[in-house]
Amino acid sequence: MSDRPSAREVKRHKWWGWGLDDITFRYDNKPAFAPLARNKIGVDLDSKQPVEPQLSDFEVPESRLPAPAREALVAVVGADNLLDDDEYRVVHSFGRSLPDLFRVRNGRFERLVDAIVYPASEDEVAAVLRLVLEHDMVLIPYGGGSSISGSVTPDVDEQRPILTMNLGRMREVLEIDDTAGLARVEAGAYGPDLEEQLNALGWTVGHFPDSFTYSTVGGWAATRSSGMQSDKYGDIEDIVRGLRMVHPAGTAVTKPIPGRDSGPSVHEVILGSEGRLGVITEVTVQVHRVAPVRQVIAYMYPDWEHGIRGMHAIARSTDVSPTFTRLSDGPETEFSLAMVKAPTSTKGKVAAKVQDGLFSYLRSKGWDTTNEMSISYVCFEGSKESVEQQKSIVKKIVKNAGGITLGAGPGAIYDQKKFDTPYLRDFLMNYQVFGDVCDTGATWSKINEVHAKAFEAFYAVQEEQGLPGFMFCHMSHSYHAGACLYFTFAFPYSTDEQALEQYYAAKSAVQQTFVDLGSTVSHHHAVGTEHxxxxxxxIGEVGTRMVQGLFADTDPGRNLNPGKVVPS
Structure with missing residues (x-):
């Protein structure tokens, strides 16, 4: 095992937004983006001055951590691995939900965590947990801080000292079982660190959520994460085969076995528990050999309904097993085209002319290339022969559903940019525009209805509020019975006092539509407090009481991330 990094060497977000300070979204090289923003949400980017917040403009409350507790914690993790300076406390007091970002950018620091501890081992985790109970503190486990559900945000009414536990120093791949295809991994490993260690030995876990660069394997397990490639590799509950979770009373261990028949599954109970049962310190994940060939192919359909027919047929095919399938509706396709950079090279200019010619041809065939046309991406992995065979089959499926094949060029661009979207939300907030997401799992039989009704609900609220708005959607994460629908919406907010009310009115309308139509409250963004x-x-009243009873029995003092998932 390599030397542990120090606490200040652990990767973290900038205090007011996503990722690093020196990475930002640019629109000056995307000629269609500013007109889209003006037409859809009434914001003139060229005439409005963006504003980035400065922490020095706000007063940060002092830490409430008592000296005896601090001394005891330092004795466990060391003075360098307990941090309580202002910026670190602000960073660790907010996830990356839109309400969190709005509050942090406006200096709404009603309740910050009082200190952050960075343990280096499971024994140190256990020792910290014992001190939490001894001093009656609150502990919030922290992965990469990418939660958009309020899962790492402290309760503003909590009066006891609050600790955040950051596992970023525990980030090693401990062991790989080549025969079983399993890897033991410390919970603090970020996605890129995990893949780098696995790839060096020819393996991959295949789990790539949107938050991949700023999320950890422990966070994935604690929030029941899904990745872009779940069609092939599965959601996190399929990938995590065993785990270790430290609780003040001891350590819960689930075996990395292919099947379970030991009564109600403790393993499943821990997955998605969001720190309310303890701290996940280690997971055993299934891993796969890196495929020799990987290719993303783009397709286009005349509209959403033709695209859904194609996606359904691919999901039900017995002859293909794509790594991922994705379909953008008309509005998202329009948005994607607005994100295309202006061509500067000869090759780029030729490609732009080819695209113009294609769209002209499609219009002559009766396609609406402005509002209805829907782009799709399908990823293939395997041997060269297998990939070519599957591409041929999918090409026929797409054609039978009324679509056309665009090829590998647009697919390669999508694959390169797939982790950049979160930076756009920070950019929009600099212009006083909210941009956020709602996702759900819907059956194939309901997917078009959920898609249509969610749009109706959003635009009805925006009309009632007298605000413009733009909403779009894509389908991803295909299953035998259905798929994920991932909605993105944006609108300018008026005044700081009303902003969150306007936001919650829009989000609540969409979320309520999901549950009214029998879909899930969230497909892969956890529950936290936001959902x-x-x-x-x-999950029903009885289901809620069962979960409440589990948390109350396991954590009678409400010391472990209280208030998340279900009301206490």
Whole structure:
């Protein structure tokens, strides 16, 4: 095992937004983006001055951590691995939900965590947990801080000292079982660190959520994460085969075995528990050999319904097994085209002319290339022969559904840029525009209805509020019975006092539509506090009481991330 990094060497977000300070979204090289923003949400980017917040403009409350507790914690993790300076406390007091970002950017620091501890081992995790109970503190486990559900945000009414536990120093791949295809991994490993260590030995875990660069394997398990490639590799509950979770009373261990028949699954109970049962310190994940060939092919359909027919046929095919399938509706396709950079090279200019010619041809065939046309991406992995065979089959499926094949060029661009989207939300907030997402799992039989009704609900609220708005959607994460629908919406907010009310009115309308139509409250963004208002409609009153009883029995003092998932 390599030397542990120090606490200040652990990767973290900038205090007011996503990722690093020196990475930002640019629109000056995307000629169609500013007109889209003006037409859809009434914001003139060229005439409005963006504003980035400065922490020095705000007063940061002092830490409430008592000296005796601090001394005891330092004795466990060392003075360098307990941090309580202002910026670190602000960073660790907010996830990356839109309400969190709005509050942090406006200096709404009603309740910050009081210190951050960075353990280097499972023994140190256990020792910290014992001190949490001894001093009656609150502990919030922290992965990469990418949560958009309020899962790492402290309760503003909590009066006890609050600790965040950051596992970023525990980031090693401990062991790989080549025969079983399993890897033991410390929970603090970020996605890129995990893949780098696995790839060096020819393996991959295949899990790539949007938050990949700023999320950890422990966070994936604690929030029941899904990745872009779940069609092939599965959601995190399929990938995590065993785990270790430290609780003040001891350590829960689930075996990395292919099947379980030991009564109700403790393993499944821990997955998605968001720190309310303890701290996940290690997971055993299934890994796969890196495929020799990987290719993403783009397709185009005349509209959403033709695209869904194609996606359904691919999901039900017995002859193909794509790594991922994705379909953008008309509005998202329009948005994607607005994100295309202006061509500067001869090759780029030729490609732009080819695209113009293609769109002209499609219009002559009766396609609406402005509002309805829907782009799709399908990823193939395997041997060269296997990939070519599957591409041929999917090409026929797409043609039978009324679509056309665009080829590998657009697919390669999508694959390169797939982790850049979160930076756009920070950019929009600099112009006083909210941009956020709602996702759900819907059956194939309901998917078009959920898609249509969610749009109706969003635009009805925006009309009632007197605000412009833009919403689009894509389908991803295909299963035998259905798929994920991932909605993105944006609108300018008026005043700081009303902003979150306007936001929650829009988000709540969409979320309520999901549960009213029998879909999930969230497909892969956890529950936390943001989705908690719908949890009883999602799992029922009896289910809610069962989960409440589990948390109350396991954590009677409400010391472990209280208030998340279900009301206490």
């Amino acid at each position: 908690q208002p719908w949890i009883t409609e999602d």
